[in-house]
Structure formats: structure tokens, C-alpha cells
Amino acid sequence: MTVRFAILGAGRIGQVHARAVSSIPSAQLVAVAEPFVEAAQRVADKYGCEIREIDAIAASDDIDAVVICTPTDTHAALIEKFAKAGKAVFCEKPVDLNVERVKQALATVEAEGATLMVGFNRRFDPDFMALKAAIDSGKIGDVEMVTITSRDPGAPPASYIKVSGGIFRDMTIHDFDVARWLLGEEVTTVMARGSVLTDPAIGELGDFDSVNVILTTASGKQCTITNSRRATYGYDQRMEVLGSLGMAHAQNTHENTVEVAVEDGYHKAPLLNFFMDRYTMAYANEIAAFVDSIENGTPTPTTGLDGLKALELAEAALESAKTGKAVSLG
Amino acid sequence: MTVRFAILGAGRIGQVHARAVSSIPSAQLVAVAEPFVEAAQRVADKYGCEIREIDAIAASDDIDAVVICTPTDTHAALIEKFAKAGKAVFCEKPVDLNVERVKQALATVEAEGATLMVGFNRRFDPDFMALKAAIDSGKIGDVEMVTITSRDPGAPPASYIKVSGGIFRDMTIHDFDVARWLLGEEVTTVMARGSVLTDPAIGELGDFDSVNVILTTASGKQCTITNSRRATYGYDQRMEVLGSLGMAHAQNTHENTVEVAVEDGYHKAPLLNFFMDRYTMAYANEIAAFVDSIENGTPTPTTGLDGLKALELAEAALESAKTGKAVSLG
Amino acid sequence: MTVRFAILGAGRIGQVHARAVSSIPSAQLVAVAEPFVEAAQRVADKYGCEIREIDAIAASDDIDAVVICTPTDTHAALIEKFAKAGKAVFCEKPVDLNVERVKQALATVEAEGATLMVGFNRRFDPDFMALKAAIDSGKIGDVEMVTITSRDPGAPPASYIKVSGGIFRDMTIHDFDVARWLLGEEVTTVMARGSVLTDPAIGELGDFDSVNVILTTASGKQCTITNSRRATYGYDQRMEVLGSLGMAHAQNTHENTVEVAVEDGYHKAPLLNFFMDRYTMAYANEIAAFVDSIENGTPTPTTGLDGLKALELAEAALESAKTGKAVSLG
Amino acid sequence: MTVRFAILGAGRIGQVHARAVSSIPSAQLVAVAEPFVEAAQRVADKYGCEIREIDAIAASDDIDAVVICTPTDTHAALIEKFAKAGKAVFCEKPVDLNVERVKQALATVEAEGATLMVGFNRRFDPDFMALKAAIDSGKIGDVEMVTITSRDPGAPPASYIKVSGGIFRDMTIHDFDVARWLLGEEVTTVMARGSVLTDPAIGELGDFDSVNVILTTASGKQCTITNSRRATYGYDQRMEVLGSLGMAHAQNTHENTVEVAVEDGYHKAPLLNFFMDRYTMAYANEIAAFVDSIENGTPTPTTGLDGLKALELAEAALESAKTGKAVSLG
Incomplete structure (x- = not known):
């Protein structure tokens, strides 16, 4: 099985995760979403993936998982969107700066039975x-x-x-x-x-x-x-x-x-x-662990609850x- | 100048200080006070000093300084006694477990213009x-x-x-x-x-x-x-x-x-x-520093105030x- | 400029060098030569390169450089062959176990004005x-x-x-x-x-x-x-x-x-x-240094003479x- | 039992050994021999021992052991003299610079059944x-x-x-x-x-x-x-x-x-x-080991043979x- 990925956000940390996904034999980087065209193109060129809009990624049949590397204030909404879209979600910490908003997002994840891993790299x-x-x-x-x-x-x-x-x-x-x-x-x-x-x-x-x-x-x-x-x-x-x-x-x-x-x-x-x-x-290992959880249907080693706590x-x-x-x- | 010492208390820490005093060329261990006769005799034999009562030491002309190694609840009273007797005093920490009692003792030291060093060995x-x-x-x-x-x-x-x-x-x-x-x-x-x-x-x-x-x-x-x-x-x-x-x-x-x-x-x-x-x-160095202060009439590196703080x-x-x-x- | 590579030998060290070549942006792994078909295929699949015969590689227009990872007793002859074919040569140590044979190979390299780097990874x-x-x-x-x-x-x-x-x-x-x-x-x-x-x-x-x-x-x-x-x-x-x-x-x-x-x-x-x-x-760095020398036309940091000495x-x-x-x- | 010592030579290393002897409870520094009067006096004052001539020490009834800290070219003769005089001998390395002279001295030691320890401090x-x-x-x-x-x-x-x-x-x-x-x-x-x-x-x-x-x-x-x-x-x-x-x-x-x-x-x-x-x-320990051997009649941990080898x-x-x-x- 190959886990097909989209990276949301092609900034510094987005690039780190793009490389991590590309280096895992059983993962494939299919798409990147990023408002700055040059940054998006650089990742697309380097890893041979497409540039897509976020909504298009959510609707894509050829994407199994997303890595959220966008600004913090977008995390909670993106988690909810992709949980509903049936994608496995890896989100950089923090889920949100507001505890109530985090709880709300986690409730959606739970309701959808979605997979959410929060990026505590250490x-x-x-x-x-x-x-x-x-x-x-x-x-x-x-x-x-x-x-x-x-x-x-x-x-x-x-x-x-x-x-x-x-x-x-x-x-x-x-x-x-x-x-x-x-x-x-x-x-x-x-x-x-x-x-x-x-x-x-x-x-x-x-x-x-x-x-x-x-x-x-x-x-x-x-x-x-x-x-x-x-x-x-x-x-x-x-x-x-x-x-x-x-x-x-x-x-x-x-x-x-x-x-x-x-x-x-x-x-x-x-x-x-x-x-x-x-x-x-650590960055390479955490994405590998996320892929591993998806492949085996096992819980992710860090969860939304860890982010909340x-x-x-x-x-x-x-x-x-x-x-x-x-x-x-x- | 030779600083002539009495050690009050010949327990474990008293023996450490007896050795320290003996190893300093400009210091001399003259007397030890200790209620347990065997312990007193061991120190007297080992370092060639006399056994004396505490009051006798306070009254001795041939004693310049004392090292207080007795139980904590006797420290404050001994500091006062020897400050009044005109001896330089080195006291193991703590001066007392009660802040008010410590302040009282330090007031006596100050009133007498006495030298008091508290043993913070580190x-x-x-x-x-x-x-x-x-x-x-x-x-x-x-x-x-x-x-x-x-x-x-x-x-x-x-x-x-x-x-x-x-x-x-x-x-x-x-x-x-x-x-x-x-x-x-x-x-x-x-x-x-x-x-x-x-x-x-x-x-x-x-x-x-x-x-x-x-x-x-x-x-x-x-x-x-x-x-x-x-x-x-x-x-x-x-x-x-x-x-x-x-x-x-x-x-x-x-x-x-x-x-x-x-x-x-x-x-x-x-x-x-x-x-x-x-x-x-550290034990050897602190006694050497005490002797040095007495010889040079300089403040001791640790003081009663340090003990209080x-x-x-x-x-x-x-x-x-x-x-x-x-x-x-x- | 992209330096196009063939790897000669797909054993343990050949695979190390295949990965090194693949990870360098300005290098491309074009071909692998290896008598054991499964080993050759594994490298070809993993790095997306072709399987070719050694003679075909020497005759290829789309190969700039070779990495020799074959058994030691073939090194000298391969160095000579590829020096004559105008390819830059990276050869695992030793060039040969016989000093005279090494000298002979180096003479050919020199006569051809070829580039030869010997793999002293440390x-x-x-x-x-x-x-x-x-x-x-x-x-x-x-x-x-x-x-x-x-x-x-x-x-x-x-x-x-x-x-x-x-x-x-x-x-x-x-x-x-x-x-x-x-x-x-x-x-x-x-x-x-x-x-x-x-x-x-x-x-x-x-x-x-x-x-x-x-x-x-x-x-x-x-x-x-x-x-x-x-x-x-x-x-x-x-x-x-x-x-x-x-x-x-x-x-x-x-x-x-x-x-x-x-x-x-x-x-x-x-x-x-x-x-x-x-x-x-070290393995990644030595191939990068080799590529760098080819791109810049500068001497390789280790040479055939180093191998001889x-x-x-x-x-x-x-x-x-x-x-x-x-x-x-x- | 107390082992009574003389130190031969009051230079730098002689002083080290004088201190070592003095710090061992079962040893006593009785005499020092040294041609420079001031150096001899310093050791005598510091450790409360007498100044004696070398021959007098060899003849003394109140000396059990000597530590030879004189110039190298006197070692062999002193070893022989004190072995014959029935003293236990600790000699700083080397016994002599000449192998034959060393053998000669060791022969005397053996003939006398004397104790000889050579100072390999490490x-x-x-x-x-x-x-x-x-x-x-x-x-x-x-x-x-x-x-x-x-x-x-x-x-x-x-x-x-x-x-x-x-x-x-x-x-x-x-x-x-x-x-x-x-x-x-x-x-x-x-x-x-x-x-x-x-x-x-x-x-x-x-x-x-x-x-x-x-x-x-x-x-x-x-x-x-x-x-x-x-x-x-x-x-x-x-x-x-x-x-x-x-x-x-x-x-x-x-x-x-x-x-x-x-x-x-x-x-x-x-x-x-x-x-x-x-x-x-190390200096303190080697003298302690020498005293220990004398007290227990056991072989010294380093010997004349070690010096020869x-x-x-x-x-x-x-x-x-x-x-x-x-x-x-x-």
C-alpha cells in the first residue's frame, strides 16, 4: 500500500515534511497547496508533485493524507475540513491557541472517526x-x-x-x-x-x-x-x-x-x-510513524488529545x- | 602569627575540622571539647591537643578561635558565649532552626564586634x-x-x-x-x-x-x-x-x-x-579561609548573615x- | 549542468553510491551495470535508472562519469577502459593490490588526461x-x-x-x-x-x-x-x-x-x-565532491596517486x- | 608496629616522600639526610625529625627504612649500603643508568635478603x-x-x-x-x-x-x-x-x-x-604500600627487578x- 500525501503550506516546515514524505518508500507526495506561487512551484519541481487548491485536495480521490503546515490560526478549520473529507491528518502543533477551539476541532475528529496526529517532533x-x-x-x-x-x-x-x-x-x-x-x-x-x-x-x-x-x-x-x-x-x-x-x-x-x-x-x-x-x-521519523499508523490502522503515537493537554x-x-x-x- | 584553635564537638564533622586545622601551617589545634570521653581522647591523641571543658575554653588565654561542631540546638548559645569571650567563631550551619533565635545570636555577635563564619562548605x-x-x-x-x-x-x-x-x-x-x-x-x-x-x-x-x-x-x-x-x-x-x-x-x-x-x-x-x-x-579550604581572615583582619567569606538569609x-x-x-x- | 552517472557494480557499496548520486541535485543516475540480474533490477527500480552492459556504458553518450564498485581485481582495467572512453572515474579503493599494476593504470589515466578519484571516504x-x-x-x-x-x-x-x-x-x-x-x-x-x-x-x-x-x-x-x-x-x-x-x-x-x-x-x-x-x-560527501570537481573542472580531492601512495x-x-x-x- | 624512616635527599621529591611518610599513622619520620643545610632544616622543622649524616642513618638503631631521593648516580651505592645495614629500601627510579650496575646492586640486595622497592609511582x-x-x-x-x-x-x-x-x-x-x-x-x-x-x-x-x-x-x-x-x-x-x-x-x-x-x-x-x-x-599510596609490605613481611608491589626490566x-x-x-x- 502507498499512502498518497498532500502538503498544505510550503514554508520552511512544509518543505521539511515534503522531503520526509518523499523519502518514505511507502508514501508518495501527490500535491502541494500554497498561496505563494514560487514556493509552491519549488516544492512541485523538487518532488515531482502537483500544485492544487486546498478545496481540490479535500475533494481529491488520489489523496489519503494531508500534512498541515499553514499558519496556526488556520489549523483547527483545516483539521475539521480534512477529517470530514476522510483524509488522515497530520497537523503541526499547536492545534489552536484557544483551548475551546481545540476541543471543538477534536470533537469533529472524533465524530468523523478520523485520524489526527499532532507534530510533537521531539x-x-x-x-x-x-x-x-x-x-x-x-x-x-x-x-x-x-x-x-x-x-x-x-x-x-x-x-x-x-x-x-x-x-x-x-x-x-x-x-x-x-x-x-x-x-x-x-x-x-x-x-x-x-x-x-x-x-x-x-x-x-x-x-x-x-x-x-x-x-x-x-x-x-x-x-x-x-x-x-x-x-x-x-x-x-x-x-x-x-x-x-x-x-x-x-x-x-x-x-x-x-x-x-x-x-x-x-x-x-x-x-x-x-x-x-x-x-x-525527528521530522523524518514522525512522518514515518504517521504513515505506519495509516498503513496498519493503529493509533498514531501522538494525538489531538496530546495537543490539547x-x-x-x-x-x-x-x-x-x-x-x-x-x-x-x- | 599562629591562630590557636579549640574544636567544640568531636563527632564526624568535628574530626574533619580537627584535621583541617592541623594541616594549616599557621594554625594550631590546642584543645577539644566533647562529652564522650573516647571520642575526645581520639582527637587529642591524633592531633596532640588537650581535652578541655567548654567553659574552660571560653576562659582560656591560649585559644584565639573555636569551631562549633556540636548539635544544632546548641549553636546559637555557643556563638554568643564565644563572641562574648572574644574568640573568633566558625560555626557549622545552621546557626539555629528558628529565624528569631538566629537574629538574636547575630545581634550579640555584632554588639561584641566578633568574627563569625558560617560553614557553607560548597x-x-x-x-x-x-x-x-x-x-x-x-x-x-x-x-x-x-x-x-x-x-x-x-x-x-x-x-x-x-x-x-x-x-x-x-x-x-x-x-x-x-x-x-x-x-x-x-x-x-x-x-x-x-x-x-x-x-x-x-x-x-x-x-x-x-x-x-x-x-x-x-x-x-x-x-x-x-x-x-x-x-x-x-x-x-x-x-x-x-x-x-x-x-x-x-x-x-x-x-x-x-x-x-x-x-x-x-x-x-x-x-x-x-x-x-x-x-x-572544601572542608580544608573553608578553615584555611577562616584562618586567613583572622590573620589579616578581613571579613570572613561567609557570615552569620549568610546563615540567616x-x-x-x-x-x-x-x-x-x-x-x-x-x-x-x- | 547535470553530471550523468553509471554505477558499475550493485553490491553493498554500489548501492551506497547509487543513493549518494541520486541525492545530489546536479547529478543523475542514468545506468547501472551488474551481472546479478536481481541486484541490478533493485537499483534500477529504486532510482529509476537503466540496466546496461559495461561496454555499452563506455560507449554511451549520455554518461559523464562512472563509479567503480566491482571486485578489486577488475578496478585497474575498468579505470583504463573508462579513462579512454572519456568518462570521469570514481573508483573504490584499492586501485589494485599490485603496485606496478596501479602505476600502469595511472599512466593511462594521465595519458588520457582523465579524471580519477579514489574513494578514501574517511x-x-x-x-x-x-x-x-x-x-x-x-x-x-x-x-x-x-x-x-x-x-x-x-x-x-x-x-x-x-x-x-x-x-x-x-x-x-x-x-x-x-x-x-x-x-x-x-x-x-x-x-x-x-x-x-x-x-x-x-x-x-x-x-x-x-x-x-x-x-x-x-x-x-x-x-x-x-x-x-x-x-x-x-x-x-x-x-x-x-x-x-x-x-x-x-x-x-x-x-x-x-x-x-x-x-x-x-x-x-x-x-x-x-x-x-x-x-x-562521508559516502554522500565524497560523491558530492567528485561531482563538484567535474562541474568546476578542478582536481579531485583524492587522486590515483593517493591510492598508489x-x-x-x-x-x-x-x-x-x-x-x-x-x-x-x- | 611503627616503621621508622629516614629520607635521603631533601629536594623536591624528597619533600614529597617526607610528607607521605608523615601522613601514614603507622610510619614515623625520624631523620633526614641532605647536604644543603637549609633544605635539611626545612624538612626537620616541618616534620619534627632530626638531621643526620647518611652513615649515621645506616648505623642507627631507630631507623627501619630509608627512602632514597638523592641524585641517580648515588642510588646503586646507597641501595647496597642500606641493604647491608638491614634497612628496608625504597629507591626512586632509576636504580642506575647502567644495566650491569643495576644487576650488581640487585645481587647485593638478594644476597642480604633485603627489601627493595623501586618508585614506579604510576x-x-x-x-x-x-x-x-x-x-x-x-x-x-x-x-x-x-x-x-x-x-x-x-x-x-x-x-x-x-x-x-x-x-x-x-x-x-x-x-x-x-x-x-x-x-x-x-x-x-x-x-x-x-x-x-x-x-x-x-x-x-x-x-x-x-x-x-x-x-x-x-x-x-x-x-x-x-x-x-x-x-x-x-x-x-x-x-x-x-x-x-x-x-x-x-x-x-x-x-x-x-x-x-x-x-x-x-x-x-x-x-x-x-x-x-x-x-x-600516587606518591602517598606507594609509600603506604611500602610500609604495608614491611609491616606484613610481604613482597613489595614493585621490586628491583622491575627497575631492571x-x-x-x-x-x-x-x-x-x-x-x-x-x-x-x-
């Missing part, structure tokens, strides 16, 4: 998969305390921050998803603290650039997340899990393995700086950072 | 000193976010937990002091979360064994502290500082540097397991963990 | 390229001592060892090429020592499985190479260079970055075990291992 | 002891290939090189001893290569500053040693052992564990630079470096 990174496998193997016993360090090389432009929903919904949301994945239990309480330390302009937009979060589950497991919009030394992505029998952590990826030792000491290259270089394999944690964190109080969930 | 560990020097060099710019990981190999006995004042006052207190040292600013807000994950008996004593804390300063700098009473892989002691220009961290100390690679992978020894092995140099943070953390609210300080 | 590994760049940057000053550690996970089958020309010509040959590359000077003396330690069967075939070599240049720079046919912990590939101002080394690549710490210590995954996984990027070092090493004497070259 | 370094323990545990199977990297921060003064016997006898001799220790078999063949790369003045003295050696045992085990008189990044001391089941290596010791990550990458402190800092524990390897290496031929031993 779960598909080989190193983090190895970390999860180490936990699942029982080597470190019961998970007790998770520590997630996630720092971007630099802040996105102000134009993005204005519409991103803020650091918790845009950046920490990945860590909220990872926290749930590694804790293996739902979070019941959120405490958070936000500061503006790297750029006052971010504060003027009402956002933070430096945050810390403590999550707690019903059984008392805890997770801390530390985020900054600035890490001069690269894209800092670490996870650590303390369990009853030991500790496991996934380390960062440097540009190369060379170490230079001179009179003032030992020197290594900075970390991979760009999220697409850092998560090349992460967004709820982001909202709770924002409230806690504003009020100075722990916020309880469900 | 500031004197060579690796952490190198970390602080890296910050002070300006290499990583302005400090923004501090992350302290501190896990004990195992919990102390229940008898100790009953009188220790709880994990924040007994264990995290070291990290509170380090946080102030590395942040370079006073903490204004404390958020904390506590769980019982390693041993229900700890919960029955009304204490936690697993805690996370977020500290914030007036300018928005933040520090997270993660503590557990159990780390099967050794005594886990790490500090990391993110600044505007980069990041610096001090790594753990393994038992040795050997790596063994076999079919299932690469293996290294666990961490040093015992705090006295891990902090051997750390205790206030511990109380605030406990309150936050109980109420789920951020607690503001001064 | 020069194209990103980590080793970063090592070479560190040397070329002058950071470690003048190169003085090179140390190459190269251990295979396991020995090839006896059938291969019988025709491989022995460990020096088959395995160490890569290290001889790297040594010349890193030393930046020709080797003038070779000392070597060989043992049979991993499998007596290798000794019965007249070969060694464990060797050490010392190379010296005219100016006294030295290089040691240590090889073993067995490393249970993966494919061990390290290079270290000591210079007048410091040292640089490229470290091994583990399967992942996860570290698990439990009661008996810290554990990491073994090294990547398979040369094709370890050198995935490495083979001469292998012969000298074998002689030294047998006689116990240093062997001088040119 | 065997007593905690990291190298852990490496040896890993081998002895069987974890890596049978030892096959040993790799020793040993680089001094800088060359000794010309005055020392003139009398040191050259790099093989003075510097590599430590590595020869370690090679025998780790191989667990006697060496039967030596190949060596020497260059002058760091300072022409060393060449003018007839010595090398950069050498590589290959040792082979009767069963074919091999060891490479790489030495340089210059390592700008500190005192580089590494050992690696490949066995039939895996590999074990002891890594270097940095000045501290701090890592600083900034825009151009990650930075760590250089290695400990001075042999006395690097081997502080290492010297023979040094001579063989020198011959091989000069002739370009493998040199066979015994």
Missing part, C-alpha cells in the same frame, strides 16, 4: 527515543523527577511573538508534551515563573523570555522545565529523568566531535544551532506566572 | 570556586538563570529528620546559599513543591524527600533547585549558570576516570558517594510548598 | 573534516605526532581475507591515507608489527589481525596506527594530532547520547557498529612486519 | 589502579593491545637531559614499567623511532624529544607508547587496553570540572600541569631507534 528524536526506551526498560525504576532544559539560540522576530500566544504556548508547549511523555502520568498542578532578561522588547509585547515551571502529578512525581529565548552556544535541548533505581539523561548534540586542547584548555564546537539540523531525524498546561503556566499561585488541572 | 569546593571565577571573569556575561541539582545518595535516619527542621532547612539550605552566591542578588520570591517519593516514613514525619524550588530576584534572575534524598549512582552535585553571553557548569566527580567499553556499551564508575570524600578539599529562604520554601503560593521576602 | 567524514580544518587553522601549530586508532567490530569472512591482500592492504590502507592527509608530508620510513590475537584462522591464511605501525616523514614527524579486527564495543575510529601549540582529536560516535546512571555506575551505548552507518555522510605504505608495512626492519620509501 | 595512581582492577576483573577478557600516551608539559633543562640517560631512560621508563604491568607478560621485542621536533637543543645533546615505541610479547600482545617532551595543554597521561571482550582506558585529569559554553563553543580547563599535582595520591627496555628502544631494527630481549 518524541521522535533518536536520542530522546533512546531515553524513553531506557525508562521503559525499567533500568531506572519508577520515574520520580524529570528535568527539561530547553533554550533557543535566539528569540523569534517580534511579529511572530505577537501571534505565537507567548512563550508558554509557543516554546514551552514542546516541553509540556515531553513532560507528560516522560512522567507517564497526567500533571495535576502547575507553578511557573517568567522574567524578561534577554530583550525588553519581548516584555513590551507582554511576553517573557526566561521561564521556569514546576509540574506535579497526582502521585507526587515532579518535573521542572527551564526555558530561555537565548543560548549563545547553540540550541540547548536536554532531558533528565531521576527514578527510584537511577538516573538517565540525553545529552546535547555538538556540531562535531573534535576537541582542541591548547594552552588555555580544551575546546569543543558549539551545539547544532538550528532546530531543523537538530531535529532532522499541552495547551492546557501552557495556559495554566501563564496563569501561575501571573498570579504567583499553583494552578490545578482537571 | 563555596570552598575547587570546582565550584572555578565556576564562580568563570562567572566573575565576565565570560558568560550577566547571570540570568541558575540551575542547581543536589541529590543525596540516601536519606539520613529518621532520628535525624525529626530534629533537622526538614529537607529545606537541612539539605536545601546549602543550595539556597549557593543560589545567593551565584545569582549575586538577593532572592525576593520563592516558589516550592515537595513530594514524598523515596520513603513513606519521611512523609509520616511530616517532611518531603523530593523538592523543586524556583527563586526569583528583584531584577528577574531565576534559580531552580532540584533535590532528592536518593540517588543510587552517588552524591549528585551540579551547578549550572546561564548568562547573557553563555553558560557555565560544574560537573560531578566520579570515583575514577576509567571507562570500560564492552559489547553492551561504555561504563564509568559511580559518583563519589560520601559528602566527606566529595568535599574533602539561607534559613529565611528555607522557611519561605516550606511555606510555599504548603500553601502553593509564591512567598515574598523582605 | 577524508569526507564531517568529524574528520573538522579535525583537518582545526589543523589547517593553525590552532595547534605545526603537526608533530599523529595517532590513529582504527578497529573493526569483527573480521571479514575468510573468503574475503584470502583475496583482500591482507590487513595492511585492506584495512590499514585507509589509515595510511589518513596519515598522509594529516601529516601533510610524505612518509619516508615505515616500521610495523603484526600479531594474530583474535582468530587463529586468520593466521592460517598468512594474515595478521592486530597490527601497529610507526610512520616517519623526512622532517621527523611521526604517526602511529593501531588496528584490530575485533572491537566488541563497536566500530572504533579515532584520530589525534599533536602539534607544536596543542592537540586536536576527533572522538567516536555512539549510537545515541543517552547516559544511564545506576548503582554500579554510568552507562552509555556502544559505538555505531557498521561502517555504512558510521560513514553515511597508500598501497606503497601497505607493502612497506608488510615487509617491515616480516623482517623486523624499518623500510624506507622513495 | 602503578599507585588511583585511576590507573582502577584500570588495572578492571583488567584483572576479567571484564575486557584477555589483554591484546595496550596504548600508552605520555606527554610532559615541557622539557627538563639541558643540564638534566645531559645526565638523565636520554628520553627512553628518563621519561619512557615509566611507560615501559606500565606496559609490563598492563600486558601481564614480559616484552620480547622492541621497535622504536625517535625525532627532535620541539627543540633542536635536545638534538644537539644527542637525545630525542618525540618518540614512539612498539613492544611485543612472546604471545603476540602488543603495546605502543607515544611520548613528547611538550604538551601545551598540560601533563597528558593516558592508558588504554584492548582485550578480547572489550576496551578499558583511564582518562586525563583536568584542573577542574567546569565547562564554559559561549558563542564559539565549549571550553574546559587544561590538564593538571605538574607531575606532583597529578600524582599526589624497565631499564633493559629503555636500552633496547634506544638501540632500535638508532638502527631501525627490532631488538629482541632475553
